[in-house]
Amino acid sequence: MAEVSNKQITLKHYVSGFPKESDLEVKTTTTCLKVPEGTPNAILVKNLYLSCDPYMRHRMSNHKGSYIIDAFIPGSPITGYGVCKVIDSTHPDFKNDDLVWGLAVGWEEYSLITDTQWIIKIQNTEVPLSYYTGILGMAGLTAYVGFYEICSPKKGEKVFISTASGAVGQLVGQFAKLFGCYVVGSAGTKEKVDLLKNKFGFDEAFNYKEEEEDLNSALKRYFPDGIDIYFENVGGKMLEAVLLNMRLHGRIAACGMISQYNLVKPEGVKNLFSLILKRIRMEGFLVLDYLHLYPKFLEMILPHIKEGKINYVEDIAQGLENGPAALIGLYSGHNVGKKLVVVAHE
């Protein structure tokens, strides 16, 4: 059978410190559009949308003993969450033209997926397909699990979200508003702060990077009575300031700590004694532990999307060759909303 050209994004070498676009490489190989003979339970997919996620930074380092997922293999295409179309299958659950989303999708035009445990068939196509990289994918389920399961919210509580306009934060804020909470978010540009207030309906938002010298004072201004729930995406100095402003019996859902990912030596966080003084629960979580809640999540979110009660902002890079810039830009906050790469529209 004829081979076709297959563009790929590979990691050149393991990275220490801040990653650069040049740590990734665009190259072109060829591939056959069939599952190789004698390979059962596999699918050959055409990749449509690829998700850019902060956690991918960890996979660029040669870490050992990770509890999440292995490091990328230099020279091979990087992988992540994505949306694909099945073009050949030896798996009984998938047939040609099925649309799927999931983890372990290669940053390339076509991928052979032999481990389909993280691949989910898309049932609902009334929404943009790209949503399965974000609001209907890992980011959406993360926001859902983090807010409803980890934060144990109560109506009227005060919620603070860092990197609030990102793939997860924008949803946590909207879930919290729908739930009847007071919601404040922080972001790093005026444009993002405007989005938070005008598009996502946050009660307040502030620009931690350009306008607030003193995070502690900023939080005191927005939360004179303290924070009940903190949805933690950044770590470091922000966490330090939040700890001083938490209320009694507050909860911190630790979803990410993006401020620390590119530091060779992570910062120490002060004020942890607040956890005791204020009897705070701080809990780290990973969406992969909660995949069983995905159907329940879809049931909740789909009507909200259709009725326009929840907005989702995507920041879309066109073409695989723009993938490196899209991914690396995450760590400087270049993205406005959920960052993804379009490989092909169908």
Place this chain on the structure above:
Amino acid sequence: MAEVSNKQITLKHYVSGFPKESDLEVKTTTTCLKVPEGTPNAILVKNLYLSCDPYMRHRMSNHKGSYIIDAFIPGSPITGYGVCKVIDSTHPDFKNDDLVWGLAVGWEEYSLITDTQWIIKIQNTEVPLSYYTGILGMAGLTAYVGFYEICSPKKGEKVFISTASGAVGQLVGQFAKLFGCYVVGSAGTKEKVDLLKNKFGFDEAFNYKEEEEDLNSALKRYFPDGIDIYFENVGGKMLEAVLLNMRLHGRIAACGMISQYNLVKPEGVKNLFSLILKRIRMEGFLVLDYLHLYPKFLEMILPHIKEGKINYVEDIAQGLENGPAALIGLYSGHNVGKKLVVVAHE
């Protein structure tokens, strides 16, 4: 009515940094042994045993907005947990000769207690009365709540306890052993390490101060497969090392952070990203939120004490005049076991 002499320990002035014995003062005033006329719901008590507790350090600083308890008032007797005998009462629940324990007991020979909300009548006197400053008081209930309620233990889990020979740690270790866990403790002298292994039945114990240069390596040696439960009493560098050695879905009960109490600038704690990688729950708690469990706790602990299944080591200072040394010594680890001061035996 005649007045009697009343020796007291007072705080001279608010303290910054490491407290010294000379920050406290022994002085003698006089008092009348009756509840003043027209004062309802009050008791006049003779103080027998006073509890020395690490948290008292916070009350020596002029903190504001504390969520626990007010700062001490310079010039007035310091207060804390203690065991007393009622010698006069206008309170319907207390009569002369009743033995009581509780919070807000003055460091003096006789105290007038007008706010009795934290005063509990002692029903069982078959055990040493001093136990109500420790194993049958705040320390015991703290260990019980911290281990059973906050740590959500499972049989066979690996438990690590810092300041393990202290008032609370020695009990947490014994509860965990009775529950079927593997238990390791750290302490700061050879004598304490011996106690942990020989008196309290810990599986292992190590001397973090004199024998282990590298806490991370020490923990790796004692927990090659990681720690499920960490009972946190110290904070700082120990917490940093523990975070690297926690297992998936581990739990950290944050009871105290004594390493930080005397620092003018608290240390930053690194490795918090482990909370996410390993989906760890870290929770601060205070025993005052769990006083309703005291009867259930007594029901569990009293038979264990009587049957000799639980040991409790007390480190007893004789006489109120030795109170300052007893209390300040806590912060250098001078105490071996539960530190208390005998004011009078009955």
